[in-house]
Amino acid sequence: MNIKIQTNSSDKAFNQYLELINEGLPNGETLPTSFYEVKKYMRDLGFGYTIIDACPNNCVLYRGQLEAARECPKCKEPRFKSGKQKDVALKRARYSPIMDRLQQLFTTKDLAKDMRWHKDKRVDDDMLRHPTDGKT
Structure with a gap:
């Protein structure tokens, strides 16, 4: 997973890496065979995350009181892409x-x-x- 992130590999390329590694493993060994399975495995281990919509200019996160907002209260930028049937956040x-x-x-x-x-x-x-030895 770390290599996928560092090399900015696509999901398809990552799946091909997994297939190649699986072919080299002895019979009976298990390794996830797709990016989807890896993500599911990591979520089950407690490495999941929550996605929060954000202002394109990094002004606010749309959570709590702003969860229903359609535009940024500070810069007035829209929250969602225009022309889409379904609301898709810009960031x-x-x-x-x-x-x-x-x-x-x-x-x-x-x-x-x-x-x-x-x-x-x-x-x-x-x-x-060490930096922890400093007074600040």
């Missing part, structure tokens, strides 16, 4: 709650140890060795 933001991401980082013993490094292993002797 969308993907939001992944911080608590879900932190819980995932603490699920394995090694990662949890690394996440607590700043508290457990940092030397506190008034010498600047």
Whole structure:
């Protein structure tokens, strides 16, 4: 999934990579065979996200009180593309709650140890060795 994002690969190309990798795996090994299956698997692991419509000029997110708004209250830009039968947002933001991401980082013993490094292993002797040692 990381390679798909870094190389800006299409879904079709990613599916072909998965097919190629699956052919090289021994019989009985399982690996998702499509981008759709990978997304579903990641969502089940807790790596899902919520999509929120946003102003094209980054003024506001259309949530809470603005959820029903048709234009930005600050810059008056329309929220949706014109000429479409169905409302399609001009810009969308993907939001992944911080608590879900932190819980995932603490699920394995090694990662949890690394996440607590700043508290457990940092030397506190008034010498600047790491940005967390600074007063700011």
